[in-house]
Amino acid sequence: MDYEIFDLGDVTLQSGVTLPKAFLAYKTYGKLNEKKDNVIIYPTAFGDQHVQNEWLIGNGMALDPQKYFIIVPNLLGNGLSSSPSNTPPPFDRAKFPQVTIYDNVKLQHRLVTEKFGIHKIALVVGWSMGGVQAFQWGASYPDMVERIAPFCGGAKTWPQTYIVLDGMKASLMASVGFDSNKISQLTSTDMRAIARVYAGWGLSQTFYREELYRVLGYDSLESFVAGVWEKSFMKMDPHNVLAMLWTGQNADLSANSTYNGDFDAALRGIQALTCIMPGSTDLFCTADDNEYEANLIPNADFQPIESIWGHFAGRGINSADNQFIDDNLRRLLALHIDR
Structure with missing residues (x-):
């Protein structure tokens, strides 16, 4: 440790x-x-x-x-x-x-x-x-x-940031039919959807248009999304992610x-x-x-x-x-x- x-x-x-x-x-x-x-x-x-x-x-x-x-x-x-x-x-x-x-x-x-x-x-x-x-x-x-x-x-x-985080949360909750009583059934595999939602927000339009993912060793858009976004999110516990999303959505100094x-x-x-x-x-x-x-x-x-x-x-x-x-x-x- x-x-x-x-x-x-x-x-x-x-x-x-x-x-x-x-x-x-x-x-x-x-x-x-x-x-x-x-x-x-x-x-x-x-x-x-x-x-x-x-x-x-x-x-x-x-x-x-x-x-x-x-x-x-x-x-x-x-x-x-x-x-x-x-x-x-x-x-x-x-x-x-x-x-x-x-x-x-x-x-x-x-x-x-x-x-x-x-x-x-x-x-x-x-x-x-x-x-x-x-x-x-x-x-x-x-x-x-x-x-x-x-x-x-x-x-x-700010409101638009809140909506982005809410879209991430919704993509995860869709895995259990938006039923809060079934949240305990979520697994790391369900994180794949969040990864794909966030992929469009984490980097700019220009980054994708200029195919800068090639600098990172990926030869296609699909391999980049799977190799970076899906791989990183699917390592996370979905319950931890929901907790951090709540913290993020409600941030205000x-x-x-x-x-x-x-x-x-x-x-x-x-x-x-x-x-x-x-x-x-x-x-x-x-x-x-x-x-x-x-x-x-x-x-x-x-x-x-x-x-x-x-x-x-x-x-x-x-x-x-x-x-x-x-x-x-x-x-x-x-x-x-x-x-």
Whole structure:
């Protein structure tokens, strides 16, 4: 096992439901310095685990483990942290409680403060739903977080993004005739439909038109969809996926007692130096939505990733996009904090 477990005990979620013996799976890179101020939090995205974040961590890179103590907490529902697939009855599988982004960040805060005694975070960075968590960190703990860098992820799930995620959910529920009483019958084979729905959203029209899947070693559109999308989704537990979809659909950094649903106020409440990097051709976490958010955050820099890789401009696949993200993180980390 290449990760550690932080036991949270019985946790009362935003929904009011208590999840017994909850836990966070996490991995750290580098060493915590004496001042405990070299900390970077790098949450995982929908469907990802910590290993999928490692492309952005390395010696000589912005996220340099020789310089920083990098903590990658796994999202609840991803199969490593508390999830439908690893929680005993009565909260297993379809009975797993609804978990919000706010819940995730609150529990990550416990990990950071209780396990490591950290009270200052140099940067929270993340892709997609990891980016949503970065925004939430900035809004929930403005005095603690010095910088945030969300890429290809919004501060809330805007309506069109919600519909995309709903289409993914519907494709899975169709396998059991939309009968919620039959959810327990879902298997990984049923994930094939979700894979094909998401294939049209994850990458841009231009990517497909220019047949860039050939760069990845696939000689046809069909082999690419089967070899990348189906293969990756069919490795996931369908109950974990439904749990993460609910988390994603209900993401909103203002949906808590601090901001009471005032989204604009929550954005203005972020004090961190902020670099927002949308994919210029992202079809469902759009640059327009991010620009709205950037205009309300006091210290925000809006830096679109000019790329035809769509949402996956932030996935660590295309070298030019990777370099752009790394360069912006390097520049952000070099900025002096006057507070």
